[in-house]
Amino acid sequence: MSRGSVVAKRYAKALFQAANDKGLVAETESQLKLVVDVVESSAELRAFLSAPNITLETKKQTLIQAFGAEASPIVLGTINLLIERGREGELASVLAAYLQVAGEALGRADAHVTSSKPLSADEQAKLADKFGALLGKTVRVTNSVNPELLGGLTVRIGDTLYDGSLKGKLERLDKTLQTAAI
Template sequence: MSRDAAVAKRYAKALFEVAEKQQVVSEVEEQLKLVVQALEQDADVQKFLSLPSIDPASKIAVLKTAFGDRVSALVINTLEILITRRRQDVIADVYAAYTKVAGESLGQAHATVYTAHALSDEELAGVAAQFGQITGKTIIAQQIVEPALLGGVQVRIGDRLYDGSLSGKLERLQKSFKI
């Protein structure tokens, strides 16, 4: 685990503990997602936050103004700590670690479903339900269309990959011939 990932995980766990006490776990997750999306969409903001010549208090004031009442004091305080400690580069990592910690605590898991063609909402929900039975967790599925799969589906839940794709089956078949 990289140093930044370890740092992000510590911040995420601390934020989760406070959010859990205040019973705002999912709200904090949505707010962090909003912050990360806003930062990723604007390279100028990223550059502004990374400039060491700008006082951290000024950076925090800009963020407070930009997000206004869409982000709770809890999230703003976390951003303030990260920026004051010059850790603004791990904000996205904190969000990723937070979703993982929150999901584990709530019995949820995030899954990325790779398919050759787009699935309907009902089909995606069916895949999520099926993997929910396998893992014993509520699956929150996100779909990515990957034409190279040819057919079938790959599902990544955490660090585990379930490969039922046609390209994966062909690759396994090819390896079996080489043995």
């Protein structure tokens, strides 16, 4: 585990504990996701946050003005702490770790499904039910499209990859045939 992910997990655990104590786990998740999405989509904002010639107070005040109405004091406090400690670049890692920590505590898992075409809401719900029964958790599905899969889909839940894609099946068949020929 890299040092950055260990640090991000510590911040995420502390944030989760604070949010859980106040009963704001879901709200904190959506607010943190909003902040990360805005920061990740703006090269200017990332440059502003990482600029060494801008004071910490200026950075913190700017973020409070930008997100004060949308983010709770818990989220803003975590972001301020990251800035104070020079870890503003870990914001996306903190979100990923928060999703994992919250998911473990709440019996929830996130499934990242890659398919050759967009999945309908009904197909996503069926996948969530199927993997939820397999894992004994509530599963949330996010879908991305990759036309190179040819057909089928891949599902990543945590560190586990379920490959039901046509491309993956063809690659496994090719390996089997190559080892059988030797």
